[in-house]
Amino acid sequence: MFFSLLRIIQYRGPLLRPKGKQNILMMKLALHWQIAIGMTLGALIGISLNIYGGTRTTIVQVDELPAAITSLEIHDSSNHIRIDWTTASGDKRSAIVDGTRKTPGAAATVDELRHTQPEAAAWFHQFGRSTARVVGETSQLIGNLFLRLLQMVAVPLIITSLICGITGLGDAASLGGMFLRTILYYICTSAAAITIGLVAVNIFRPGITENAAPAVQVVETAGQSLGTLLFEQVERMIPTNPIAAIANSHFLSIISFTLAFSIFAVIVGGKTLKAVRAAAEAGFEVMMAMTMAIIALAPIGVLCLMLFVTATQGPAVFASLFWYLLTVVAALLTHALIVLPLILRFVARRDPIAYAKALSPALLTAFSSASSNGTLPLTMACVENRAGVDNRISSFVLPLGATINMDGTALYEAVAVLFIGQLYYGAVLPLEQQLIVAITALLASIGAAGIPHAGLVMMIVILQAVGLPIEMQGIILAVDRVLDMFRTSVNVWSDSCGCAVVAALEQRSSKNRSVKTT
Numbered sequence: 001m002f003f004s005l006l007r008i009i010q011y012r013g014p015l016l017r018p019k020g021k022q023n024i025l026m027m028k029l030a031l032h033w034q035i036a037i038g039m040t041l042g043a044l045i046g047i048s049l050n051i052y053g054g055t056r057t058t059i060v061q062v063d064e065l066p067a068a069i070t071s072l073e074i075h076d077s078s079n080h081i082r083i084d085w086t087t088a089s090g091d092k093r094s095a096i097v098d099g100t101r102k103t104p105g106a107a108a109t110v111d112e113l114r115h116t117q118p119e120a121a122a123w124f125h126q127f128g129r130s131t132a133r134v135v136g137e138t139s140q141l142i143g144n145l146f147l148r149l150l151q152m153v154a155v156p157l158i159i160t161s162l163i164c165g166i167t168g169l170g171d172a173a174s175l176g177g178m179f180l181r182t183i184l185y186y187i188c189t190s191a192a193a194i195t196i197g198l199v200a201v202n203i204f205r206p207g208i209t210e211n212a213a214p215a216v217q218v219v220e221t222a223g224q225s226l227g228t229l230l231f232e233q234v235e236r237m238i239p240t241n242p243i244a245a246i247a248n249s250h251f252l253s254i255i256s257f258t259l260a261f262s263i264f265a266v267i268v269g270g271k272t273l274k275a276v277r278a279a280a281e282a283g284f285e286v287m288m289a290m291t292m293a294i295i296a297l298a299p300i301g302v303l304c305l306m307l308f309v310t311a312t313q314g315p316a317v318f319a320s321l322f323w324y325l326l327t328v329v330a331a332l333l334t335h336a337l338i339v340l341p342l343i344l345r346f347v348a349r350r351d352p353i354a355y356a357k358a359l360s361p362a363l364l365t366a367f368s369s370a371s372s373n374g375t376l377p378l379t380m381a382c383v384e385n386r387a388g389v390d391n392r393i394s395s396f397v398l399p400l401g402a403t404i405n406m407d408g409t410a411l412y413e414a415v416a417v418l419f420i421g422q423l424y425y426g427a428v429l430p431l432e433q434q435l436i437v438a439i440t441a442l443l444a445s446i447g448a449a450g451i452p453h454a455g456l457v458m459m460i461v462i463l464q465a466v467g468l469p470i471e472m473q474g475i476i477l478a479v480d481r482v483l484d485m486f487r488t489s490v491n492v493w494s495d496s497c498g499c500a501v502v503a504a505l506e507q508r509s510s511k512n513r514s515v516k517t518t
């Protein structure tokens with residue numbers, strides 16, 4: 001935590017650091033270790049609080065009672081809160097919060113109780129919260145500040161990152177067939193990755209525990225037809241007012257408009273393209289620095305959010321995280337070790353093992369840095385010098401891929417959101433909702449920047465699309481870093497395979513052209 005603050009100082013320039021004494025503390029502990037420590041500390045404090053201070057029964061003294069009631073008794077334990085009171089006219093009333101959603105008529109969360117029975121919620125807040133809940137809710141406030149920071153940078157980061165990627169392609173003439181082939185590859189492999197993710201999350205069902213109750217709320221949305229739901233997404237892709245879309249963080253609208261804007265900037269070309277690219281690059285650089293500074297706060301954010309989750313829900317929450325981790329990793333490995341090698345073998349006609357060996361320095365760097373952008377120079381060097389792919393292809397496919405082709409991220413987003421959905425509703429989301437998740441995950445992965453934890457920022461898009469509370473990200477935040485390492489390697493691996501595929505397709509089409517002309 002202390003290290004996070006030190007890291008931010010880095011962004012104020014070297015003057016703050018005495019020459020020669022390069023922040024030894026920071027160099028010793030990499031960010032992922034800080035996050036791991038934050039996570040463990042948060043979990044340990046939270047679990048201890050939950051065990052030793054998670055239950056409380058309060059009988060409010062007569063002289064403290066609000067005027068309208070004559071008795072008030074509150075019982076608070078992890079997933080269950082009960083508030084009983086007697087009104088001045090002698091009526092006995094009660095309010096219940098049941099996190100497992102097993103009690104009919106009970107609120108699922110304290111937040112829900114605030115809407116349904118605000119008075120009871122206020123009494124609970126004033127008199128009845130357990131020590132674990134008081135500490136947990138206070139630390140949630142701090143954790144939410146971290147989430148707000150991530151939300152703050154999301155829109156400008158997506159816009160500048162996308163414009164940089166697309167306008168980096170050069171003049172309109174060079175787009176042509178290569179662009180189409182590349183985009184086709186990106187879409188096909190991302191769709192395959194998402195499908196694997198969906199299948200895995202439906203088979204493993206990591207968010208469904210034995211105690212889960214039926215999905216009362218999901219069924220309500222299932223009433224809408226699939227056509228209507230999908231058409232709504234298409235409508236969102238055509239914002240009537242792009243500025244309003246930016247102001248209201250309508251991510252789908254923002255991504256589609258930015259894509260169109262960048263493509264037309266390339267078509268217009270010349271000075272205009274140069275100006276647009278220069279502005280976007282400058283903006284992206286600043287946004288990257290801001291994002292990295294915010295990500296440096298992740299250990300504190302993770303600690304607070306972990307503490308909140310474990311203090312208020314107890315150790316049981318980890319049981320489902322294990323299956324969640326397993327599901328994501330199994331799905332990522334299936335994509336990276338089966339699907340992409342098959343494409344390499346049969347479309348690019350390359351030996352997947354030799355190709356992977358050639359790319360290993362880039363893949364390992366991607367794993368440890370969790371940043372496809374950071375790894376890009378190394379990926380280019382490996383693809384060109386070790387795997388022998390034409391520079392013309394790699395200089396086009398790789399930078400664009402680092403920005404918009406993220407199979408690992410797309411898969412991860414789909415699994416994570418469906419996992420959150422399973423936890424939230426206690427059931428698998430209906431097919432319509434899963435399709436929305438799939439489509440938005442594809443778009444979100446296109447919009448994600450190639451930096452650590454970018455997928456986490458973009459997940460907000462998908463959570464919004466299916467109406468899930470973004471605070472529930474807190475649950476998976478704890479294991480995000482380790483999953484980020486896996487998904488970033490898959491992202492880089494897919495971009496690299498894309499180079500071989502596009503190169504092979506280019507070669508074949510130019511052979512065909514020359515056969516036709518002779």
Ligand code: ASP
Nearest residue numbers: 371372409450451454455
């Ligand atoms: N870290 C990933 C990348 O750089 C993006 C993500 O967070 O999913 O490719």
